[in-house]
Amino acid sequence: MSALSFHAGPRALARIRAQGLRAADIAVIPAAAGGPKGLIFQALDQYVFGEWLPASPRERTLIGSSIGAWRMAAACQRDPVRAFARLGALYAGQRYSSTKPSVGQINEVVQGLLHEFVSGHEDDILGHPQHHLHLLAVRGKGVLAEPAHRRAEMRGFAAAALTNVASRERLGGLLERVVIADARAPAPWLRDSFDGFTTHFSTLTRANLAASLLASGTLPLIMQPVTGIEGLPPGYYWDGGIIDYHLALPYARLEREEPDAIVLYPHFNEHIVPGWLDKAMPWRRCARGPNRAWLDNVLIVAPTPAFLKTLPRQKLPDRSDFKYYGLDHDARIQAWSQAMGEGQRLRDELAAFIERPDLSRLRAI
Numbered sequence: 001m002s003a004l005s006f007h008a009g010p011r012a013l014a015r016i017r018a019q020g021l022r023a024a025d026i027a028v029i030p031a032a033a034g035g036p037k038g039l040i041f042q043a044l045d046q047y048v049f050g051e052w053l054p055a056s057p058r059e060r061t062l063i064g065s066s067i068g069a070w071r072m073a074a075a076c077q078r079d080p081v082r083a084f085a086r087l088g089a090l091y092a093g094q095r096y097s098s099t100k101p102s103v104g105q106i107n108e109v110v111q112g113l114l115h116e117f118v119s120g121h122e123d124d125i126l127g128h129p130q131h132h133l134h135l136l137a138v139r140g141k142g143v144l145a146e147p148a149h150r151r152a153e154m155r156g157f158a159a160a161a162l163t164n165v166a167s168r169e170r171l172g173g174l175l176e177r178v179v180i181a182d183a184r185a186p187a188p189w190l191r192d193s194f195d196g197f198t199t200h201f202s203t204l205t206r207a208n209l210a211a212s213l214l215a216s217g218t219l220p221l222i223m224q225p226v227t228g229i230e231g232l233p234p235g236y237y238w239d240g241g242i243i244d245y246h247l248a249l250p251y252a253r254l255e256r257e258e259p260d261a262i263v264l265y266p267h268f269n270e271h272i273v274p275g276w277l278d279k280a281m282p283w284r285r286c287a288r289g290p291n292r293a294w295l296d297n298v299l300i301v302a303p304t305p306a307f308l309k310t311l312p313r314q315k316l317p318d319r320s321d322f323k324y325y326g327l328d329h330d331a332r333i334q335a336w337s338q339a340m341g342e343g344q345r346l347r348d349e350l351a352a353f354i355e356r357p358d359l360s361r362l363r364a365i
Contacts, residue, residue, distance in 0.1 A: 003307040004349040007270045007365045009296040011255070012262050016299065020357045023056035027254055027261035029075075031068030033217075033241025033276065036317035037268050038067035040303060042088045042340045043347040044266055045071060049131075050081040052354065057130050061187055063247065065136035065240030067091075069216040073118065073209075076125040076133050083121070090117055092336040095329045096322075103150075107224050114213055122206045132185030133204060136240030136247075137215040138175045139233060140225070141198075146236060150221070157220050160242075164277040168284065169196030171277070177243050178232060180204045180212040189253035197243055202232045216240045241276045248274040248286040252296045263298040266346075268316060270302050270365070287365050295365050301350060311339050 008016060015025060029048075031038070053060070062072040070087060077083035090113045096105060118125070125133060140146070144156040156174070164171045176198040181187065183203045191201070204212060208230045215226040215237035225236040251263045272286035272295065273279055282288070286295060308315055312335035313324070325332035353361070 001306045002304050002349065002361070003345040004353075005270065005302050005304050005363065006353065006361050007300040007302065007363050009252075009298045009365050011252075011297045012299045013362055013364070015260055015262060015297075016357060016362065017359055021262075021299070021354050023053050024058060025260055025262045026053065026060060026264045027058075027258055028061045028063065028251060028263045029072070030247040030249070030251075030263065030265050031062070031064035031071045032246045032267055033064075033066035033068055033239065033244070034268055035067055035319050036091065036321065036336060038071055039088055039091060039317050039336055039340050040268070040311075040343045041071070041266050041346065042084050043344040044301075044350055045075065045084045046081045047347045047351060048264075048266070049075040049084075050079075052351075053130075059185070060131055061134060061185055062131050063134040063136065063190075063249075064216075065244045065247065066217040068247070069135045069213055069240065070114075070117070072131075072133055072135075073125050073213060076128040076131045077121045078124040083117075087117055088337075088340050092317075092333050092340075096327075099323070099326050103222065103224055106222060110217070110223065111214060114210055118210050118213065122209055125209065126182070126204065126206060132182035132187075134179055134181040134185070134187065134190075135204065135212050135216045136244045137178045137180065137212065137218075137226075137237045138240055138242045139178050139200070140174070140236040140238070141176055142174050144174050144236065147225075153225070154221060161277055164275065168274060168278065171243070171275070172196040172198060175243055176200065177240075178202060178237070180208065180216075180232065189250060189256065192253075194250045200233055205231055208232065239276070243275050245274065245276040245278065246272045246286075248272050248291065248294065250291070250294045251298055252294050254297060261297060265298055265300045267300050267302050270300055270363075272300075298365065300365060301346075303346060307342075307345065311342055312336075 064072040074083035074087045147153040178200045211229045220238045254261045278284040317336045
């Protein structure tokens with residue numbers, strides 16, 4: 001039984017067939033939103049960032065939203081193996097006093113988690129010699145520019161959901177993308193407009209790192225919007241996954257600077273869903289739409305359905321587990337820890353493919 005599947009765009013496929021999967025070719029690593037799902041890649045992330053990529057040092061752009069942003073922040077720490085272990089323990093270890101915790105309690109727990117995760121590691125994250133971190137968040141516009149209270153926020157996101165059903169492009173009237181980026185990495189492939197969302201670029205600094213990570217993972221209606229982030233446009237900020245759930249970005253533009261570059265994307269499945277509100281609309285998946293060519297240089301590595309059946313509840317960890325396990329936090333933590341342990345099989349299969357590529361396993365995106 002294979003635990004890992006490989007899905008490549010045509011240029012990535014040609015490069016791997018000619019040269020194998022080489023660390024020297026990896027220029028960008030995206031990391032999707034998805035909450036606890038990101039825990040499954042703990043061992044794979046430790047191998048990629050702690051062993052494989054350091055053997056071929058070069059500048060790389062790491063870009064993520066929500067849990068993906070937190071994973072990429074772990075990758076930029078001086079000891080990424082320990083950082084990913086700490087992130088997994090902290091994330092899995094969330095405890096709440098109620099099955100329906102208040103917004104305030106959720107914010108308190110998440111802020112404490114991020115403080116322990118980042119504190120003392122800020123300079124490592126911002127000054128990594130090869131990795132350049134980019135965090136994604138959304139900023140409200142129109143009725144979401146500054147909702148006065150929770151009901152106003154609810155009405156605003158209800159309007160966003162209805163607007164998105166009609167057109168993802170129209171959602172740009174209510175939300176805009178904010179990229180908080182390493183000042184050393186201009187990422188020209190991302191700078192030119194590529195969709196209907198206004199995109200702001202701000203510099204990631206020691207003063208705004210923690211707040212930016214919090215904003216990137218702030219769930220609307222469940223957590224308090226983040227405001228007053230130093231160096232960012234004023235406004236209300238929420239989870240970057242609302243717009244960039246699976247990071248459907250114009251990766252193929254990398255060809256302008258690096259024709260042979262590969263985007264390595266460890267992902268929860270083979271599908272790239274543009275925004276969180278698009279989850280129920282399979283026709284909007286990037287590989288099916290007009291932007292399919294964006295993925296020409298992308299290699300997606302994803303858990304197989306057979307692997308998922310071996311996990312607790314036969315699925316990736318996700319937010320439904322909070323409800324399923326209720327206040328039995330120990331049982332949930334054990335299940336998530338078991339899933340992270342099973343993720344070692346993903347690491348082993350990726351390492352084996354790198355060592356001796358089995359091209360018969362490569363599938364087209």
